[in-house]
Amino acid sequence: MKRSFRQSSNALRALVLSCGLAISAAHGQAPTDPSFTYQGVLKQLGSAYNGSADIRFTLWDSAAGGSQIGSTLTVANATLVNGLFTVDLDFGPGTFNGQGRWLQIAVRTPAGAGSFTTLTPR
Numbered sequence: 001m002k003r004s005f006r007q008s009s010n011a012l013r014a015l016v017l018s019c020g021l022a023i024s025a026a027h028g029q030a031p032t033d034p035s036f037t038y039q040g041v042l043k044q045l046g047s048a049y050n051g052s053a054d055i056r057f058t059l060w061d062s063a064a065g066g067s068q069i070g071s072t073l074t075v076a077n078a079t080l081v082n083g084l085f086t087v088d089l090d091f092g093p094g095t096f097n098g099q100g101r102w103l104q105i106a107v108r109t110p111a112g113a114g115s116f117t118t119l120t121p122r
Contacts, residue, residue: 048083
């Protein structure tokens, strides 16, 4: 009797372990979505900006200097009311790998006029 109980117990342990490994392997293979929503408020001379703007986003591996990660994303002719803007950003697969990342934003107001001004800090 002890022997059959022990065999059943060992078989049950093996089954539970196999199921746990299968679940963890499936979970580990699930791709992560690198996209995210960013919301900000743009102020000009201390007041919320109202109007059109071009907003450029880049992702970096350091707070200063460093290397750009992924592509440059530009939102052209965004309409800002009370300075508020919301954008969906996706710098591509592999951009978020557990290492630190810093978002750099540059704006041009009004949209299409002049050069971009990089906001600080990253």
